[in-house]
Amino acid sequence: MTMQVVLQFFILIPLTGFVLSLLIPESNEKLISSVSFSTVGINLVGFILFLFYWLVKGRPVVDYNYVTLYQTADFHFFVDLYFDKITAVYGLVGALLTFLVTVYSRYYLHREVGYKRFFNTIIFFYLGYNVIILSGNFETLFAGWELLGISSFLLIAFYRHRYLPVKNAVKVFSIYRVGDVGLILVMWMSHHLWHENITFLKLNNLALLHYSMPSGAGVSLFISMMLLLSAAAKSAQLPFSSWLPRAMEGPTPSSAIFYGSLAVHLGVFLLLRTFPFWEHQLSVRIIIALLGLTTSILATGIVRVQSSVKSQIAYASIAQIGLIFIEVAAGLENLALFHFAGNAFLRTYQLLVSPSVVSYLIREQFYNYSARARSIEVRFPKALEYTLYVLCVKEWNLDSMMYRYLWNPLKWLGSKLRFFTLMGVSLFFVATYLVGLLCFFYRDEIPIAIAENLPILFSLIGLIMVLKSFTERRWARKSWILIIINHFWVVLAISFNEPFSIGQSALYLSGVVVAGVIGFLILVRLRGLEGGIDLHQFYGYSFKHPKLAFLFFLCCLGATGFPISPTFVGEDLMFLHIHEGQVLLALITALSFVLDGLAAIRLYARIFMGPPFKSDSEMAYRSS
DSSP states (O other), rough: HHHHHHHHHHHHHHHHHHHHHHHHTTTHHHHHHHHHHHHHHHHHHHHHHHHHHHHHTTOEEEEEEEEEEEEEESOOOEEEESSSHHHHHHHHHHHHHHHHHHHHHHHHHTOOHHHHHHHHHHHHHHHHHHHHHHOOOOOHHHHHHHHHHHHHHHTTTTTTTTHHHHHHHHHHHHHHHHHHHHHHHHHHHHHHHHHSOOOOOHTHHHHHHHSSSSSSSHHHHHHHHHHHHHHHHHHOTTTTTTTHHGGSSSSSSHHHIIIIGGGHHHHHHHHHTTHHHHTOHHHHHHHHHHHHHHHHHHHHHHHOOOOHHHHHHHHHHHOOOOHHHHHHHTTOHHHHHHHHHHHHHHHHHHHHHHHHHHHHHHHHHHHHHOOOOOOOOGSOOOOHHHHHHHHHHHHGGGOOOHHIIIIIIHHHHTTTTOEEEEEEEEHHHHHHHHHHHHHHGGGSHHHHHHHHTTHHHHHHHHHHHHHHHHHHOOHHHHHHHHHHHHHHHHHHHHTTSSSSOOHHHHHHHHHHHHHHHHHHHHHHHHHHHHHHHHHHHHHHTTTHHHHHHHHHHHHHHHHTTTTTTHHHHHHHHHTTTTTTOEEEHHHHHHHHHHHHHHHHHHHHHHHHSOOOOOTTOOOSSOOO
16 A cells, blocks of 8 residues: 555656746746756655665555546546556656756756746656556546647747747647547547446456457457557657657757657557557557568668758657567567667767767867768669668658648648638527537437437537638637637537436536636737737747736647646546447547647647747747
8 A cells, every 4th residue: 555655746746846846936047947856856766765665575566546536327537546567667767867857957958048938848748757657547648648748849849939949849749639539539449348447457457358359359459559549659650750850949958858768758658558458469469560660661761861960869769669669569578668768868868969969070070080881772773772862861751741641631621611700600600509409409309310410410510610720820719719619519419429417518618618718818818919810920929928828828728628627537528428339420529629739739839939920029040
């Protein structure tokens, strides 16, 4: 019981440090860095002592049902903490590297604008990292997954007065949201497979797994593929590899701790944690191994032609993670953990010294030059050699492929909805929603064939709303209203599946409504101060209106189901009422949630980040 109780402190300590860091004046650099240094240091010492005690006790698996957030007769949403050797390795490596980077950053970022903001975000990142590695079920893991996603956005866009850091931050966040689709669908389908909020402790129960597999082979394959989707997006495996070099626009310390060592390996963590579930699915293991092998080969080629030091390190890390995917698929858990630790330490060191690499190479070129040995490519036919070179220089067009096959089709669809004006949206929503409510109250009189398709119809209307918000270029207020409206359509669509209490709908919509009203008032206030705001460009109003920027950022998080509002629990609750055979409805709803979050962050970035719109503020180059 002692070890179970101690586990919670590895989350409470970073949380306390984060809250304290928010209260410190921005001008007091010494106190800001001391709080961050002390927070991570105490956590590191505590983890080492706990690890020693755990080893002495014979390395037991620790599971702790920490707190119940919501419970009904057939639904139990609880935070579960879990500790085993996977957690031990990830926890020790994470605590040590975060401590070292925190010490390094105290001097590296001295007198940097945003010094406090950087350390706030680093502690916030460390909080999310600990939630993930200590998670004992998918719901707890998803909470940490969301914390990590938003801290990623903030760290990449640290130089928020520049164009490219903000642009790349939105791009990386969009890839993370694609990974969120996988986890959302995993949680949904796992409820139907086991009829409970399954814990990772039970996931290691072979008897339970063998009992459920024969009746759900297709379901098991679906869950495994969604897990792989999330892991590939988080660990920058194909076809998502292009986001990692773009994430290097942030400060060097954040690149080291986030994209070089810890966050980029969490896809591996997800596969290791769920390995008992898919280890007997040979097809899944082959797919994971082939994905890792292909990514490793392509990334190795790309590394060899990169002119940027950070890009070289990023693709080298991607190649190594591809090999770790192969090790996990082969069942070599200990080797994968050892490989993770080695790669994390190496990439952290390389990124921290990267600012000095250029001077080192110049000195070597002038004083110790030696011609490079012949490489393997010279043995290829010239046509093949030049083709591979051009493809690697273009990074195999991975970035343009994501635009061509994912984002551009969405933007094209959104552009076809130009007829939606602000007044038109309001009238259309009120009229169609009233029709939907009438259908709901008189659903017994509707033919069964029509009633069965109404959830799909209403969820599609919600998806169209948020799609229009994501592609909106003219009115910020209209984009915000469309984000909020989407949630009402989700509730109406799922209400046709089975009866559930109005309290569950209220729980889900409570956070959305509060955040939506406050966010709309902020936009109205900003319009009164600055005039009309369209979304064709970045405005950078966080410099002139920092308080409004912070409040609107919180509203964006609350309106999109971030783990600071009841909507986070409500999302899982809504998926509980989507039946096992309704894959299309589940997919549309998941896409609505994902695009909802992406549209909100895009709206925030366009209004409050980027180069200042008015020339009375400091201007910046487009890139660092």
